[in-house]
Each structure stands twice: as C-alpha cells, then as structure tokens.
Amino acid sequence: MKKIITVVLTVLLVFSTFSIQAFAKEVTYAPYEGYEYNDYNESVAAPIGYIMDGNFNSDAMGLEVEIKEPSDILFDGEDAVYILDSGNGRILELTTTFRVVKIYDEFLTELGDIKKIKGAQGLSLSLDKSCFYIANTQQCEVLKVRRSDSRVLQCITKPEDLDINTNADFAATKVTVDNKGQVYVLVKSINVGAFVFDADGEFLKFFGSNPIVATAETLRNYLLKRFMTKEQRKGLTRITPTAFSNFDVDEYGFLYTVSEDTSLVSKEGTVRRLNYSGNDILKSGLVFGDLEWDRLYGTVSKYTSFIDIDIDEDGYINLLDKGRGKVFQYTTDGKMTAVFGSYNDLNGSFKNPVAIETIGTEIYVLDAGSNTVISFKPTDYTTTLRSAFSLLQSTDTKASKEVWTEILKMNTNSQYAYYGLGTVADQEGNYTEAMKNFKLAGAHQEYSKSLREYRKEFISDNYILIILALVVIAVLVIILVRIIKKKSVLVHGTAYSAMETKALFPVYTSLHPADGFGQFRIRDVMSVRATLIIVVSWFLIKTLAFFNTGFAFNNNRAIDYSFFTTLFFTAGLFILFVVSNWSVCTLLNGKGNFKTIVVTTAYSLIPYLLCEIVKIGMSNILTLEESAFIGLVGIIGLLWSGMILFIGLSTIHEYSFKETVGSVLLTILFMALICFLLILFYTLIQQTVNFVRSAIAELSLR
Amino acid sequence: MKLLIKVLCCLLTVITAFSVITVTAKAPETLDIVPEIMGVTDETEDTYLIKYEKITENDNLILYADTKRGHFALKNKATGYLWYSTPNDVLTDETTIGLEKWNTHSQIVVEYVYKEDVLSASGVNTLSSQLGVVESGNAEVKKSDNGIRVDYFFQEIDTLIPVEYFIDGDEFSASIKLSEIKEGKEIYITAINLLPYFGAGNSNESGKLLIPDGSGALIDFNNGIETSVYRKMIYGDNVDSVADVDNTKSEVIRMPVFAVIKENNTLMGVITKGDSSASIRAVNGNDSRKYNCVSSICELRSLQKMVMFKNSSNRREIGSITKWPENADCFEVTYKFLDGDNANYVGVAKEYRNYLIEEKGLTKSETTPSFSLDIYGAIDVEATFLGVQYSKLKSLTTFSQAEEILDELKAEGVENVSVRYLGWSNYGLLNKKLPKKAKALSKLGGNSGFKELLDYTAENDGILYADVDLLRFRSGSKKTVVKNIFNEVAKHTERLRSVYAMKLNIDPFMYLSPDKISEVSDNYLKSLKKQGITDISFSTLGSYCYSNNGKKNTFHRYFFALEIEKTLKNYKDNDFNIALDDANAYAAVYADRIYNTPVLTSGCSIFDEEIPFYQIVLHGYTAMTVESTTAAQEYKVNILKAVESGSELLYSAMYEDSSVLTNTRYDLYYSTNYKLWIDEASEIAVRYYDLLRKIHDKEIVSHRTLQENVCETVFQNGIKVIVNYNEDAVTINGKTIEGLNYITEEGAEE
Structure with a gap:
C-alpha cells in the first residue's frame, strides 16, 4: 500500500x-x-x-516523426487544418488548435499501386470536402484522393492535345477548387495560365495568364526582330508573360x-x-x-x-x-x-x-x-481598423464616426482615420470639417467635392457680398484699362506717350512688343532694376504657388520644398536662357547685346507671371472638374509671353521670322548641352572624390 | 591554401578524437570523495583523462584540480554537490559535433585573427584550450594559497594566456590576467571565452539557463531548438559599426550576470571586472549539442570592415582591427553556488542585489511611488520665409501647458506625478548640439517658466526631471566624437520602418567620445546648479556603452563603466536626484528612478520563458517604470508587466494635437496628446497605485509562472499579485482573474 x-x-x-x-x-x-x-x-x-x-x-502537434519541408497549409472552413508535409510525403490533419488528428501517408490506387507524394507542393479540398487534390509536383500529376480511405480516385496528367507550344512537364505546383467544383492547376514552367479541369478531370481551358507588360525590352526586341534573320531571331529570348506563383x-x-x-x-x-x-x-x-x-x-x-x-x-x-x-x-x-x-x-x-x-x-x-x-x-488597432473599413460603406455615420475616432486615438498618423472622419463629416453636411480632414488624409478628389458643396453654401449665404465684390473687381479693371489708354495717348509735341517712360516700359512692351523692344536701341529705357524685380518675383511666385495653390490641385508638402530647385527653375532657367541665346546669336550675327537680351527676356515674362498669380487664386476657389479654366489661364499666359519674347528677340537681333525660329531652336539645344555638361562635370568630380578618398583610406591602412 | 590545410588538420583530429572517445565514464559513486577520474579504460589516451586532486579548502568550498591539465571541480560543502569545469561525462558525449566538441573539454577558448588576414577582413579563428594546449601538454598549473594558476600556452599561435582560479569564502573566481598575456607575433587575440562549460547540464538533466537579455530570459535544458549559439554583447554593441540594412530590433543585456539553474543547485556568475567589454554565450541541448550552458566572453578587439571604391568594379572590403585595452588588468568572473530555496532565478537576483549593495553601493532610494510622465517640449519643423528655408522651433508643450496637464491629472485623482521633460532645451527633441548649458527654451516659457513649473511640481508632491542627452548630438565639432577604426565618424541614422534602409534626409546622431564624458557632464553640472535644478534625467548616459576606435581619443569600452560611475557619483555627491533610461547595472545603482526598464526579451527562438529578472534585482531599491504605454506594442500587456514587477506606469504626453507630428521626423510620437489617454490612464492608475504604495519599497521574494500566461509575484510584506496575460479569464485557487487583468492577495507580514 x-x-x-x-x-x-x-x-x-x-x-x-x-x-x-x-x-x-x-x-x-x-x-x-x-x-x-x-x-x-x-x-x-x-x-x-x-x-x-x-x-x-x-x-x-503531437507528431512522432518531425515535419520536414512542409509546402502547403489548408483550413477546411470548419474544424480541420491540413498540412502538406512534403518532405515526409504525407498529409497531416489537425484540429484548429494544431493537435494532430490523422495522418494520411499511404495512397493506393484502384489497382493497388502505391502513390508517393514526396515533394508535392500544393493541396486543396474538393467542394464537399470528401477528397484531397494534391499537386504531386515531382510525379507531374494531380491526384484526387478520397479522405475516408486514402484511395486515389483520379490521377490528372498533362492533357494531350494542347495547342500550346511547349514540351514542359506537367510539374503541378499549386491546385485549388472554385465554387463550381472546377479544378485549377498551376504549372510553373507553363505560363499561359492555369489549367482548368472539370470535376471529372476533363481539361477545359487555360485561365488567367498574366498580360505581357510593355517594357523597354519588349520594344527593343520588337525593333530588333525587324532587322534579324530567322536564325538570329531564334536566339532571341521570347518575351512571355510571367507565370503567377499562387492563387x-x-x-x-x-x-x-x-x-x-x-x-x-x-x-x-x-x-x-x-x-x-x-x-x-x-x-x-x-x-x-x-x-x-x-x-x-x-x-x-x-x-x-x-x-x-x-x-x-x-x-x-x-x-x-x-x-x-x-x-x-x-x-x-x-x-x-x-x-x-x-x-x-x-x-x-x-x-x-x-x-x-x-x-x-x-x-x-x-x-x-x-x-x-x-x-x-x-492587435486592437487592426481589429478596430477592419471594423471601421466595413462601416465605411454603411450609412450609419454615428457608428462610423465613433470607430474612426477610436482609430485616431490609437494612431494620429492614420490617413485612413482622417479620410473616414472626412467622409462622415461630408455625409453630415459639415463641409469645412470634411475639407480639413480630407486635407490631412491627402484625399484631393474628396476635398474637391466637399469644397464644391461648401462653395454652394457659401455663395447662397453671401451672394450679395459676392456680387458686390465682383462689381468692385470689374470697376477696378475698367479704371486700370482707362488709365493705360489715357497714358498711351500721345500728348501733342512729344515723341512718346506717358506709358513709354522707363518705369512703365515693362507694361508697354507687353502691349506693344515690336515698337517697345525696337526703342531699346534708340532710347535709354532699359531698367536693370525692373529686370531684377521681375526675376525675383518669378522665384517668389513659384514659391507662392508651391505653398498656396489650393489643396485640390496641390500635391506639394512643405517638407518637400527645396530652395535650390525653385531657384533653378526660375532664376537658373532665366540665366541659362539668356546665356545660351547670347552665345547663339553672337555667332549668328544677332544685333542684340547681352544686356538687351536680359531685359527683353525679363520683360516678356510679365503676362506669364500675372497669369500664374491668377491661377493660384483660382485654384483655391475652383474644384477639380473646373480645372480646365485654370489650364486655360496658364496657356494664355504662356502664349502671350512666348509671343512677346519671340517678337522681342526678332526685333533686338533684327532677325527675320525664319532666323528667329532657328535661333530659338538653337538656343534650346544649347541650354540642353550646358545642362548635360554640368551633370557630367558633377558626376566626374564626385567619382574622383570618392576614388581619392578610398585610395587614401587604403593607403593609410597599408 | 594554408587555411585549407589547417581546416583539414582540424577535421582529421576531430575524427580521430571521435574514434577514441567511445568509452563510457564511471559516475562518481559518492559525493564525499575526490571527484572521479573520467573515462577510465585501458584504451583511453592519457590526454583525455582528468585526474583531480584536492588543492584547497575553506568553510564553504573545496577546490579540486588536475595539476597537469588545469581542469577543476568545486564541491559545495553545504550540499556536497560537485560543479565541474568540464562536464564529468564528457567522454561519453556522442551528440556534440564539430569544434564545439573541443569547447566542452576546455577551460578557455581563444578567438584570434592572423595579422596577414586583417586587411582582407577574412574570418576569425577559434582555438580551444583542449585542442591547442592540453593535447600538446602545454598547460602549466601552479598552486597558490587559495587556488591555482594555469598558464595556457597555445603552441600553434605562440600565445600564452594565464588564468587564475581561486576560492574566497563562498565564492569562486576565475580571472584572465589580461596584462600578462603574451600574444604571438602573427596573431591578434579578439576574444576569450572563459569556462564555456562550467556547470553545464547534460541531456539527462533538467534545469534552466538564466540569460539577462532584456528583462531576463530562461532557456530550458535540452529544449531541442535548432539554432545557432546565443552570443550577445553586454550593455549593447559598439556604435561605430552599423550595417547598411539592419532589421534587428532587440533588447540589450543590462546586467552582467548569468546562471545555470539545476533542480537543487544553482551556479551563478557575475562579471566583476571587465563587464563593459564582455559577451554572454549560451548553448542549448539539441540534436547536435549534448550540453546546456551559459558563460562569459571577454571581448578584446574587433575586426571591422569597410567597403572601398563603392560604386566601381573595384568594389571590395578591407579590414582593420581595433586596439587592445591597454592598462586593463584582468577579466574576472565571480561564481556563487546557491542551493535549496535559493536555487532559482529569484535567488540569483537576490545574490546579485547583495553584490550590488556591498560592492557597488546600491542603496534604497527615498522615492514616493508616482505616476510617471514623459512630456515632449519642442520639435524643429521646416519653414520658409520668402522662399528661403529654415528650421524653426515648434512648441508641443509649454511649461504652463504642462502645468495644465498636471492639473487635469490631479482632477482625475492622479497625484504624485514624476515628470521627465524631454526637449525642453537645446533645440528641443532634436538635441542638436552637445549640451553645455541647462537653458530652457524661450519658446516654452524660458528659465523663469521652467522654475515656475519646478515650484508647481514640488508643491504637488511631484518631481520634475530635466532631461539631457549628453552622449548624442547632431552637429558641432567632430574632434570629440566617436570614430571607427578607419577614422570615420560613427553615426546613428534613422531607418525607414518598412525596409530598414537609412533615411538619408535626416541629420544623423554622432556620439561623444567616452574620454570627454566627465568633462562635458561636469560643465553641465555647474550650469544646472546655477539654474537651481537638482532633479536631472540622463536619457542616454545609463544605457549606452561603446569604444572610440578613432586615431585620437582612442578609448576601449573596457573602461566605459568606470567613466560613467565617476560621472554619476559626482552628481550624487552634489545632491542630485538622478533618473536614467533603461539603465545598465553599473549606472542603475546611482539612479533614484529608472524610466523605460526592459519588460520583454529580444524573443530569440532559443528562449523558453521571459522573467522580470531586472526588476526583481532592483525592486524596492530604485523606482522603475515600464515602457511608455503610448508607445507599447500592446498597451494592456505593458500595464500588466508593470503590475507583475511592481513598476510605475509611464505615459507620454504633449499638449498640441498629435497630427502636427505627421510628416515630420517625429511621427513615431503619434497619439501622445494627453487628452487621448488621460481618462483611461487615470482610471488604471487610481486602482493600481493603491497597490503600488504598499509594495513599492518591498523586495520581491518570489516569482513564478502558475500556468500558461499567468504569473505570481510575492513581495516582502507578503502581498501577492497574480497577473493573467490571457485574453480569457482563469481560475487560480478558486479565484477568478479576468482576461488581461490582475488580482492581489494580502499576506501575512514576514
């Protein structure tokens, strides 16, 4: 005891x-x-x-023989998990808590032959879950095995009369069954799509090959082929769609x-x-x-x-x-x-x-x-996020708002949360709130839509004020035009109007380019100060556009702003152009000297710059659908400035139309050349510095 | 070619050895006699036999040793249990394969590189004392008063390494005499593994290895996990060699202590000298390793690599080797033998705490348990004026706003708040320059505003630590920063969270050269005194440990801990209250409060269990907080970790809306606006601090896992806390604990 x-x-x-x-x-x-x-x-x-x-x-899992090189895992949707234990050539049936229930390791055919599934890569269940489909990769076949007695019911091999041009083996890697019972089989080396078989194992079709993506290489090969002999063409690798890896x-x-x-x-x-x-x-x-x-x-x-x-x-x-x-x-x-x-x-x-x-x-x-x-x-975060996404489609704004607020509590960086809250605010008719959130979410389209609604509200609330404002602007424009007209009238006894003074000359050349630029040679009306102001304004307007273009049209972030990039695309471009033009035109007998080219180019920019300012203003009021108007203003500015510049260059260099076109094209070419040389020089310097640094380091260690 | 021959020779020897070692050993029959000679059969080669004789004895221990080869064994007189330097059944080992098999026989394993291989940066060689010394009969054993001294002469590399083994009271120490090492002309020693298999458990024993990784990890004997050997630098890696793509996110070893825990006997080791320059090595039993053991490695030099001619076809790597720690006397590990009730990790923690009290001056700090708060002061943001960029300061929390936060917390019932103000000075959280003056940012309210906040916290029984990062800064003179062996400035660059590549658009951190630390900190101390600040938080001083391998100001990390101890002692002597962040052991003893203590391990696959070892050592002596709940991966778990170890809660707060951080380099501080968490936090705090007030100054006397994900901690006054990490409720002794929750039981006073 x-x-x-x-x-x-x-x-x-x-x-x-x-x-x-x-x-x-x-x-x-x-x-x-x-x-x-x-x-x-x-x-x-x-x-x-x-x-x-x-x-x-x-x-x-409670296994005696350890798993070896497993290749696939499958959940039957109810209570069983299957693992294809490829290295041991068996299938494990486990509970959802991963305790082994049954091991399938002997597969007999009707004739009593034993099928080995070592190295099999894919596993799937038939619709009624009574059978396995096994992609038996090494044996180049797909087996249908009854689960109750491990009997092989079917052995699908490569269909015979295929109209594809390949001798590749039927090395099936993955297999799956859709909700009609069709069997999809993936063979890595055959890339025309998945083989589709019906429930009886009859081959139906190929399905879903990846489309060929047009790349530079495809294009190059296409061109090369035009010039190749048949023999050479054979050597060229065929561009084929990439096979998909799983489904x-x-x-x-x-x-x-x-x-x-x-x-x-x-x-x-x-x-x-x-x-x-x-x-x-x-x-x-x-x-x-x-x-x-x-x-x-x-x-x-x-x-x-x-x-x-x-x-x-x-x-x-x-x-x-x-x-x-x-x-x-x-x-x-x-x-x-x-x-x-x-x-x-x-x-x-x-x-x-x-x-x-x-x-x-x-x-x-x-x-x-x-x-x-x-x-x-x-984690709690993902669980909440998933429930939030499912609520996004529903009309239950209150629940949606609650759950998105919860997300924000856990992650104030979440653009999804701001998007969700924006959507809710938009649905509730709180458009300023919606715009604020969409801005944080980086949702330009949605912002634009909320802006439209907000604008509607704003206009109906303040229409008297808006009409008044419009009237004031119209009156101001009329007055401005009148002043210019009045000043343009030649006072008796003088050769030039009041517009043609040094200070107002930039305005005058915008309206009368041929006459205005013509006077450069005979009168002292070129203002270096005005030129400087124009170039600096260009830089400032570009900066303003970077930060202040309306959010609907603005993809820029303050963090991405670069002083040097902005400077290069304004003042840098300006200098590049005038230097190139001066170099080209000196060779081509142009009459304009450097100073004249500089001033002419600067004065020509005025309409463009004005339109840019108008564009910034418009972008804050208009929505994405109305973007055409902004584009129109931009084109007007460019064309106007371009025309003035063209006339100006032709006038100061005393070129014919043809000569001007030629010189402008050459100027652009020269600009590209300078850029290329600069980049080349920069890379060279960098490489040299790297080399010298490495060499010194190595020497110091020897 | 030479290498090939070497490898072949090694293989041949191993194979021969295998054929020889197929004999069975006799187990020692009784524990009272001298340990048995191993592997005695007529065919056994003499080289493998170990013949122990008694060397010395005191009240607690007896030391036996083989006076020819240097193997030794220790008997714990209290239990009679014998601890062998080489497992006593090593000759029957048919499991362990490769070079590791030689290590099981060895007392030291030396790692070295050939001088001629340094430039080509080819690999490090290892040679064990059995293979390199004992086999060729080159071990010289001398007896001393209380132990032995073994001179290991490695003939192959013409190198002599003397090691002393001696007993003192209930302690046994092993000491590598670094200053007496005679290095061969052709090699550089890089590391020495001391007693790799001392006290190892074999494949039949059950027990655990204690690894101080993060909060503390246990490896079960023979867990069978097939993985490489665990090896990790104590106090973290050096800062001057950084991988280009680095995805290791892991905890650091904060305490230089390890243990082999067997059923009734435990062997613990504490690195007492040279801990700043050491690694922990652990092996587990599996199909290719018979023994389970943990040991220490003295890291002396490292082979660093650099890529030359990066973008050209001549691209290749060259190597160079760091310097020997001149003036370093020895690397010493002290072992203790625990038995009975103490033969577990709580016992090890207790012994280690005693060591800290006696040797390092750990004392009970007089702190009230408080709700800890990190407040973010200011950040730098990009701004433009007329198209010209500049960075400007943006306030996240001004001093008066901080007061408002504290007021609101008080209204919610949270009193005694200890605030750590981050980014209150020196360009905010950026920490742009090397801090010289303790000057509050005028953007946040200036020195006067800071003083008002100081007064406010003092009135409300709180404390305000002004945080300073003395080790890392982003711009300034490169003369006093850490450089690598190629004299390149060591930089810490932030990484993309997705693919771990370096973020190229952010200024990297540089590190202050260790030899300048005391100078810089002394200056800062004066400035603090001038400002009347007496509570100071060092966010990096306690957690970093590194060498400076540059040409000038060269400094070996062997001496790093001493430098920090000196600095912190100076502050302590000037009556400062010190807060540290995730502190290493040598610094922790000076801290009144440690923020961000590790509550998790690195999660290496070799580990089986996580334990709050770090907290068990220091609880009751130093106030500690867990990781900030707002930054925790799973905040509910984080709070339970605090409860399990009796730590304070930590939250991060800012006054501004957190969305201002999005699209800045500070986006990782998301969701720290205090309004987002204040309700929930105060509810948790009010409940938990009732408990914490009772236990905060009590030692932890017991800690164990009751069932899966359920832990029990017992404090000195008998209060028992049971924490359930499961999502579902569990029932323990008839009491139900809700999922992710805890219960407490009052116990009898002890």
Missing part, C-alpha cells in the same frame, strides 16, 4: 514539475515595426497590426492570383482578381507590397515577392512576401490594413515561410525553415 502511495506521489510530483515546464510564457515582443504608407508612398509609424500568438512545432478563390468564386516580382519597387498587377472571363476586376493602378526600397550601395538586396495569397472570411487579401519575410493585408480596395513579419531568428519572425492560411482573423504562416506553424492575432 505504502508503495502504491509512493508511486502515485512520485507520478504526481513528476507530473507537476512537468506541467510547470510546459506552461512557459509566450514572448510578446514583436521583432518588426508597425507602419502604414502615406499618399507619397512613404512609410509612416503606426501601431503593430498583428502579433505572434503561438508557435506550433512537431512536438506541440486562391474567394467566396464569390473569383480567382485571385499573385505573381513574384523582381523590380526595385513593387509594380501594379502582382495581385489580380479575375472574373469568369479572366479579366482583372481589382481597381486599376493598385500596388501591393513595400513601396520603398533598400539602397545597399546602389544595389538592391531584396524585393517584395509574393508566393501565397489567402482571402479571409471578411474578404481581406492576405499576401505572403518571400522577399522580405512579411505578410501584407489589404482590403479589396487595396488599402493596407496590416503588415508584419521579418527574417530573423526571433519569435514571430520567419526563416523560410512557404504558405499562409487564415482562420477567422488569425493568420497562420507555415515556415519550412523551422518546420513550424506560427500564428498571429490582430
């Missing part, structure tokens, strides 16, 4: 120590940063979206595809949502993945490269990026709701992620590097 008690006690003791060991606390530190992209494709600090919840290795079917039966991308910054078209006729129905122009890139001494070390996609139960797009080891989550409108993950040897980061799956809002990443499944749960 005593013995039994001792045994029981020992067992209890062992058990209790064991249980304490098993209750290890999870590590909660997320080894990655939270961020969102703003309108300018810059990453901005944001709360972390998902955080690690669990890490399930073979031990935790998933959403609840409406639309096929989502992802493709790996190897450009510096992510491009559009890496994620597509295809309707039954194979057309992409996602909003055009959406770019998924990281929008910034890592400069490593001018080379790029990593790309965003999607290898798996999963559409969760709320329709969110979850993407697995193998390039940087991240998971991205987007709404169907392409708004990023979360990004997380990194490559590292830390909890919550990856070694070799191969597939993702979602159960509810949790995301599961299958990692073939550590042979584990890592689960992530959304």
